[in-house]
Amino acid sequence: MWNLYIDINFVSKHFFAGYAEPIKDENRQLVGVLIVNVELRIIFDQIARIKIGQTGYVYLVNESGIGVLLEPRRISRS
Numbered sequence: 001m002w003n004l005y006i007d008i009n010f011v012s013k014h015f016f017a018g019y020a021e022p023i024k025d026e027n028r029q030l031v032g033v034l035i036v037n038v039e040l041r042i043i044f045d046q047i048a049r050i051k052i053g054q055t056g057y058v059y060l061v062n063e064s065g066i067g068v069l070l071e072p073r074r075i076s077r078s
Contacts, residue, residue, distance in 0.1 A: 015040040 016037045023032040043060075050058045 017043065 016039055018035065018037045020033055020035045022030055023034055025031050047058045047060075052058065
C-alpha cells in the first residue's frame with residue numbers, strides 16, 4: 001500500500017489529499033496506477049458537521065492509528 005500525501009494546488013490555492021495505488025495484472029506486473037485526489041475542504045466541511053456531545057470532536061487516523069486529519073476547529077487552535 002502506498003502512503004497518503006497532502007498537496008496544494010497552486011492555481012486554486014486549495015489543499016488536496018491524494019492517494020495512489022499500483023494496479024497489477026495476474027502476473028503482478030504493473031499495468032497502471034489509480035490516483036485519487038480529494039479537496040480537503042470537502043472533508044473538513046463534512047467533519048465540521050459532526051457533533052459528538054458537548055465537547056467531543058472528530059479526527060481521522062491511518063491504518064497504524066496515527067492521526068492524519070483533525071477536526072477543523074482543533075487545527076485552528078494549534
